[in-house]
Structures are given as structure tokens and as C-alpha cells.
């Protein structure tokens with residue numbers, strides 16, 4: 001059997017100022033999983049994602065990427081891409097140049113890089129804005145450009161930290177449908193952070209409900225991968241049932257977080 005994409009064993013993070021960002025976490029992510037982290041502010045969602053992206057070092061425990069250490073990731077031809085809440089585009093560069101950036105940094109030959117950047121823009125439905133500038137795009141379009149910039153590297157693992165948090169519900173729903181298509185149809189493995197329970201219910205194959213004080217995983221909730229994530233699903237009793245069960249788990253995690261906070265005071 002092949003190694004999981006990610007495996008975390010008793011991974012902990014204590015910051016230099018003594019703040020415990022994350023209590024020991026165990027997590028295994030398989031190819032094609034769509035794992036969502038949800039929980040109250042300060043429960044360690046971003047900390048966990050940054051540990052996985054190797055932007056933080058763990059204080060204890062071990063992380064494995066495709067069965068090896070972080071050093072091996074590039075060598076094995078594996079790729080990770082990170083999408084942040086803010087699109088962070090270069091305002092002076094055209095959209096296609098923005099999307100091409102990771103390939104330019106890797107010194108990919110210009111014609112190939114342009115072809116791949118255009119293809120990535122097509123995948124998020126933005127082929128027609130390739131020669132425009134970020135200021136000419138709406139917030140939702142900028143986020144799609146940022147997703148295209150992540151996809152252009154053909155990542156094996158996509159990490160997203162509240163990518164659609166600043167968008168209106170209508171735009172967010174459309175982008176969630178695009179994400180579902182990319183992940184479930186193309187088999188992209190994704191770790192996704194959100195505050196929105198309905199977004200977690202719509203997108204995930206597994207939801208990790210986290211609690212704070214200290215940050216930890218409170219519960220896991222599996223959702224059938226075979227469900228087609230479309231408008232019909234969003235309006236179904238099944239979706240309502242999943243959302244309700246997640247709401248109960250989240251409520252429970254919030255209560256636990258408050259108890260933890262009171263105990264610390």
C-alpha cells in the first residue's frame with residue numbers, strides 16, 4: 001500500500017512566548033481526501049496548516065509527507081501549494097504573469113510557462129482576463145487567480161487557509177463548486193480551513209472539528225466521497241442533515257473551548 005500524503009504523529013506547537021498554539025495532533029491524509037479544519041478563533045487551524053507547509057517547526061512530534069521528511073518532498077517530485085485568505089497578487093503585472101510567477105521562479109522555459117498559466121486560468125474559468133491587471137478584477141475573480149497560481153504548479157497537496165472568507169455568499173458558493181470539481185474530479189488532495197460550517201459540509205470528505213484553549217482536534221466527521229457536490233446537494237435533506245450534525249459538534253467544541261479558557265484564568 002502506498003504511504004499517506006500526510007501523516008502527523010503527536011505534533012505540538014508551543015511558540016517562543018510560551019503560547020501553546022497546538023496540543024498533540026495525530027492526523028493522516030490519503031490521496032484524494034478533502035480535509036477541512038473548522039473551529040473557534042485561536043484553536044490552531046492556521047498553526048496546523050503552517051506546520052504542514054513547513055512554515056513552522058513543531059515543538060514535538062513528527063510530520064511525514066508521502067512517507068518521508070520535508071527535505072524529500074521536492075526530490076520526490078511532490079509539490080505543495082498554499083492559498084491564503086488574501087489573493088496577494090502583484091498589482092503591476094498582468095493576470096497571466098501573476099499566475100506564471102511560481103514557474104518563473106523555477107525558471108521554466110517561457111513558452112511552456114505561458115501555456116501552463118493560460119491552462120490554469122481556463123481551469124478556474126478566467127481565460128478571458130489573462131491580459132488584464134488585478135485592479136480590473138472583482139474580489140472573487142482575484143481569488144480565482146490566486147487558485148490558478150497554486151494550480152499552475154500541478155500540486156499534489158493544496159493547502160488553503162480561509163480562501164473565501166472575504167467573499168459574499170453567492171460568490172463563495174460558486175467558488176466552492178469550482179473547488180469541488182477540481183478536487184473530486186481531478187483527485188487533488190486538499191486541506192482547507194474555514195469558519196463557515198456550510199462550506200465545510202459542502203466540500204469535505206472529512207471535517208476535523210477543533211477546540212481552543214489549548215488548540216486541539218475535538219472530533220472528526222466523515223462525509224461520503226461519492227456525493228456529487230452541486231446545487232442539488234446544497235438544497236438536499238442530506239446536506240441539511242450533515243450541516244446540523246456539524247453544528248452540534250462545533251457547539252460542543254466551543255463549549256469545551258470556553259471551559260478550557262475559564263480553567264486557565
Ligand SMILES: Nc1ncnc2c1ncn2[C@@H]1O[C@H](COP(=O)(O)OP(=O)(O)OP(=O)(O)O)[C@@H](O)[C@H]1O
Pocket residue numbers: 015016017019020021022039040041042043044045046047048215
Ligand atoms: N507566531 C505566533 N506567536 C505566538 N503565538 C501565536 C503565533 N501564531 C499563533 N499564535 C497563537 O496560537 C494560537 C492559535 O493561533 P492560530 O492562528 O493557529 O488560530 P486559528 O485557529 O487560525 O484562528 P483564526 O480562526 O482566528 O484564524 C492562538 O492563541 C494564537 O494567538
Ligand SMILES: [Mg+2]
Pocket residue numbers: 045046047
Ligand atoms: Mg487562522
